[in-house]
Amino acid sequence: MKIRAVIVEDSRLARNELKELIKNHKEIDLIGEAENVDKGLGLIQKELPELLFLDINMPEKDGFELLEMLDEVPITIFTTAFDEYAIKSFEYNALDYLLKPINEKRFALAIDKVKVQLEDHVDDSKTDERLSASSQIFIKDGEKCWLVKIGEISHFEIVGNHTRVFFDAHRPMLYKSLNQIEEKLPEAYFFRTNRQQIVNTNFIKKVVPWFNGKLKLTMENGDEIEVSRRQSYLFKDRMSL
């Protein structure tokens, strides 16, 4: 199995250094490198790599901003010289990071972890332009960051022009519209219940009939969501209720 990887890092020597480490791992196929976030964004959107080595401090935009711009985030290993602050801002799904100069053993361990993650990936067949259950999205709300797998999200809710994402006990704001998000979600188990919300059907605990032919859903976390009348027909149809 080959892991298709890219490097986004502004220092040429640091990129060389990283390439030297990658040489020892034949399974990694380095398909490109970029020296800043804008070039990195183009590269990732074109090549859709599975693994991203990402520096945090870069000119104009930092590594986090790159992740925010991506619809789908590859498995990411941060490479940083000294950014305790930045690394600590991760709340969920502690991603891997390597401190520069990089210890070869630590590097090998990180790659092993990537392999395990990728093996989990294989079984979900990715069809069209849509995300899959194991696709990750990056959310930065204020000082905190999350990397969340689509399959782990319970539901989405409109807040103004943005969207609140509910997963685990977290509910950060994602700076995208609900419609934008809907286009990317796998249709198999994400369902638009009404104008305000989209739910992950895997997280529904209870469905009860509500008045006017509507339905009321209770989610795993206890949140209650009303399904509009029009959508209730679709819902029943889909769930073969």
Add this chain to the structure above:
Amino acid sequence: MNISEKSRNRLFWVLQFAGWGFLNLISVFFLKKLSVAFVVFSIITGISVGILSTSLLRVYLKRKVFFENFGLSDLFKIVLSSLIAAFLYGSLSVGLGVLYEKYGPGITEMEKEFLKAYDNIWIVVFNSLFIIFSWVVTYLVIKLLMKINKDRIERLKLNTNLKQAQLNTLKGQINPHFMFNSLNNIRGLMLEDVEKSREMLTKLSEMLRYSLTKNNVNAISVEEELEMVDNYIALSKIQFEDRLEYIEEVGKDTLPLLIPPMIVQLLIENATKHGISALKAGGRIILHIKKSKEVLTILVTNTGKLQIAKNSTQLGLKNIRQRLHLLYGDKATFQLSEQLGNVVAEIKIPMP
């Protein structure tokens, strides 16, 4: 306790009224058999004359006499102004006494006796001098005590600030981000240019040594500081490569001059961090050091915009300001400005 100008004024007037009031009340009650009119008149005039003459004296002393560099001329000023105030006090007292005698209600024997004292010029002179000089002494003693207290507080403050500044320097000396990036870059450089890598390792060691040994020193020659700066630039260049252009224009006559350590270095570091590293295309840093008659000017110009980064603590800039203030008071200046797409940091240090 640091008393503000306003409360100091209030204190002055309270003491002024209390003092003169008390003095006049007791001096009048010592004498008996005086008419009510006489007592009231002498208390009111006594208080007014006293307050008027000494308040005028205070206005003068406040403007012209300073304890900061007290000299013979100040003593002379105090004596002379006090004499004038005493003259004013004496003549007003006598004048008002005469007026009372002429136009006031009937005068008793006792009062006549009392006023007679004013006929003897020497008694008046002695009396005025004694009262005014006592006032001056009291005034100066209170002022001096306040100043001593204020000085003590300032000294304590200065001490804490100094310690804080030293701590900040220590903290700010080698930025860990810079150090680890440099080490990583050197590691990468070894793959392509061993000779240069060796040179860079030496430079990094020199920087570490400098920061470990020079943090207790208060002054260092420009030449020595520049060695540190050059090391920093050389190491930054392997990070930024052609994104960093550096120009140094340093007057030869400035090299032996003494400056506080790490000041130029911090300016350059700031220019790199907020100027070059934030720009995709990189930019240029120009260091200018020149000496005019009594002022050493350090000018660091970098491409970029003057903006305070959202997570910047501005520790570096605070550190520079504080140390300059501690070492030179108001005689050194530090300014940061934006000029035509460049950020300009300018430090002026007085030279002995």
